[in-house]
Amino acid sequence: MATIRRLPENLVNRIAAGEVVERPASALKELIENAVDSGATRIAVSIVEGGLTRIEVTDDGCGMSADEMALALERHATSKLPESLVGAEGAIERVATLGFRGEALPSIASVARLTLESRVRGAETGWKRVVDHGVVTEEGPAALPPGTRVRVENLFGKVPARRKFLRTPRSEYAACLDIVRRLAMARPDIAFSFEHGGRRILNLQAGESVENRVAQIIARELADNGVLLDFQRDSMRLTGVAGLPTYNRGVADHQYLFVNGRPVKDRLLTGAVRGAYADMLARDRHAVLALFLTLPVEDVDVNVHPAKTEVRFRDAPAVRGFLVSGLRQALATGDKRSAQEPSAEAMARWQSEPVRSDALRDEPSPVMRSIFQGRDWSGSSHSVRENKSDFAGLSSPTAAMPAMMANKPAGDWAAPQGRAEEATEAPDDLDEYPLGIARGQIANTYIVAEAADGLVIVDQHAAHERLVLERLKAGGASDKVAASQALLMPEVVELDELACDRLEDNAGKFAELGLTIERFGPAAMLVRAMPGSLKKADPQKLLQDIADDLAEHGEALLLGEKLDYVLATMACHGSVRAGRTLNVTEMNALLREMERTPRSGQCNHGRPTWVKLSMGDVEKLFGRH
Template identity: 75%
Template sequence: MPTIRRLPEALVNRIAAGEVVERPSAALKELVENAVDAGATRIAVHLIDGGLTRIEVTDDGCGMDPAAMELALERHATSKLPDDLIGEAQAIERVATLGFRGEALPSIGSVSRFALESRPHGSEQGWRRVVDHGTLVEEGPAALPPGTRARIEQVFAKVPARRKFLRTPRSEYGACLDVIRRLAMARPDIGFTLDHGERRVFALQPGEELPDRVAQIVAPELKDNAVLLDMQRDTMTLTGIAGLPTYNRGVADHQYLFVNGRPVKDRLLVGAVRGAYSDMLARDRHAVLALFLDLPSEDVDVNVHPAKTEVRFRDAQAVRGFIVSGLRQALSTGDRRSAQGPDRTAMKRWQQEPVREEPSPALRSIFEGRGWSKPGTGVREPSHEWHSHEGEVIASPQGRAVEAEDIAADAKQHFPLGVARGQVANTYIVAEAADGLVLVDQHAAHERLVLERLKAAGAGEAVSRSQALLMPEVVELDEPSCDRLESAAEKLDAMGLSIERFGPGAMLVRSLPHALAGSNPGKLLQDIADDLAKHGDALWLEEKLDLVLGTMACHGSVRAGRTLRVDEMNALLREMERTPRSGQCNHGRPTWVKLSMEDVEKLFGRH
């Protein structure tokens, strides 16, 4: 019988370090989180070779005395659990700090040469302890200002099996930079500086406003191409900044998500963001945003993984619904803008009005014969009767110039998208606003208007209406996939897909959404099961149905190359001013751009 023995403490720490300190950026994250928890107002980070050679973090926090430093380097010793609940099972549920497990510092010390120096406020001198791969090699007084300085060198030098899996200095630096960006974004009240070698990467001052801090870290233009969020539902609050759909990226690495101030990479939150932007972005484009979700600590479990980047919610569906509705509400009030740099003063005049139930008379010729306009009596006309101001139209091979001599003098002042002056290539509407020229892609703009009208008319419900199969079909899948599908059966049924369990490894499909009646049930269920495994929700089916609506809207919109009358052009502009999400088409491209009058004057040397 083999003998069971206790592992040596140094080996235990080294094994645990494999989860906590998988690469330099993970060690950096733990040190900066400790500085934040210590009440620091300024944190300085210095990297050499992307953290492979050295990581140094200096803060002006509360500091530690020698006894506390000795305990801090022992496993599962922490100062961050509530004093009245030490020893109680519910202590972790009330944790309000970033760290709490007491594993980081001993794990770092077991796989590197780790020097820890600290001086409490009010103390005459500091103290220094140096641990080399689990062994204390130096201890004594140290000269430093109040606060703490931690230095990591020779990462995995004595663990060659781990060292060879580290990436290049450039890759490791990229991971470290991402860590600092996320933590700096979460705490705009703290000043952060980052140096890489001899180069100062950034210096963020304490006390900044959240939008300013996020824009500095992500991109300066984000602030002018985003909407702010500040919403509350029951005990949950959602704040942050969300980029317009037209301001997007090809990868999802500019989505910063936080739960109770903690940076996380949670598939539920990622799925909620994707769902909120589903009918405003192409499938291969991703939103740019920073979202901060706050909820009671007992409603979220942060003790899922030693790295603390994963969380679990007590009511996951409520959280997802709150984020989706919050994002959509914010975008519906601000996304009439385009990400092509419109003048912000003009945007202040946009009226937040609901979508009208019926097109204006001038637009009836565009919608005519489609059968998608919901009958109603709530028709509101533009404040000026554009069809009464139509002037002479002069055609040319390059475009159409329009004279509208009777247009009211204050019309350009009243409307953000201005007054239509003509068409270029029978594709782009040229409008004159009080402060510049506006170019509108007539097909992209009308495509968005048609989609919003389809939704208002209930076309979404028609697309997802259930169509029963003549013979229910059995689809064989692996058991975990069947479990995921069974748990989502109620939601899928609301979208027209009726399924039920048919043994351990099979699902019975009784009906399909009307718009997907010709789909292969087996392929459909497999794709949905994969989506559930990746995002925790059936986003794929929602996107598929949105795609059907988008296709209908695209084919039902005015085409590029169609000649529009002046009253039709002006009515299209007025409809855009009233319609949510009119700043981008269904694929996330801008529907209009603006050239300020100052820029026009510069072209001719007048400014």
């Protein structure tokens, strides 16, 4: 029989390091969290070769004495739990700091060369302690300002089995940058700087507003294409910045989620975000946002994994519902907005002067010939005279234009075609109409309107598609789409037991959407009814997809998305098509309804329904600004 014995301390530390320190970014995260918890107002981070060669974190926090430094390098020694809580029932559930386990420093020191220097504020000198892969090699006084400096070198240098699994320096650098971004975003009251190989990457000042800090880190365009959140429900609060649906990405790596100031990657929260944007984004597009959820510490468990990136909520459905409703309410405040500014590329094309071919330069267009009838154009009067029949019976050359364009095939003219409202004085109450007054239609697809502060161009089909969808929802069409259609013969769908458990737990919600299911043995579900709009769908595939959705996001979103897709299809077929001629009254009616309708700034697929060119931009195009 094998003998049970205690493992040596250095081996215990390396086992713990396997959970805490997976890569340089993991070590960097722990060091920055310690700096934040120390009360620092400025944190400087420097790495070399993606952190494989060196990681250094310097802060101006409270610092440590020599005895505290020695204790900090022992396992499960921490200052994060107040003495009044140590040993108390439920103490670990009431932790308010980022760190609390007391594993990070000894774990890092067991797989790297760790240099720890610190000075308590008010002390004449600091102290230095060096640990090389678990062995103390140097100790003594150190000269440094108040605060702490930690240097990690040669990570996994003496653990080749772990070292070979690390990625390239470029990949490790990207992971380190992501860590710094997330932690800096959570604390705009702290100044952060980040260098890689001597090159300054980030330099963030303390005391910034959340929206400014988020915009600097994610993308500066987010400030103009996002809405601020600040919602309270009971003891929960949601703040942050949510990008408009028209400002989206192809991947979800620009979604930053925080719980009580802690960066997390939680399936419940990502599922809630996806649900909130469900009918405003295409399935393969993702929102850009930074959300900060604050709730009592006893209502969230952060002690799920040593990496502390996963959390567990005491009342998960309430958290999800709060997040979805808060996001939707915030996006409703931006419902008259879209990604309005034209792109720099589009503006550059406006500003570039077109180059005309020699043929066009020598030969005027027929419309221009009508204006200059009877005059010699570039020495060629014959070309004008041969078109005199076009002007027969007309009182003026200018009046000839509509007749000419009506009688000639469209391909005969190089001039673009459009219709414009007679130029009249703008109404005095133009400010009351954010989308302006219709002035014309281009290519029977785009409405051009004059607003008080610029020029608005509206995609008539995309805009009306959103209006029809919102009208269908308001009229109860979503309930009719989800109406249950009983199957003549109930169908048995075989799935694995865990998938059946997930489906059974959510059977009540599915029934509200028209899908009636019940458990049929350990590894099967019985489908009794399908949503009326999905009655031709394959029950086996539908349930499998929904079960996968539950496993990935912790919430059944797929069925709702499928029903929303049916509504969106109905809206698409019931809306004004591109290519349809609208009169001025119809155009203005469309603009006024857009101003009254929620989320009219984007179509059902997340594309903008309108863009605006400010008067300042128009003046720049003509060199008047």
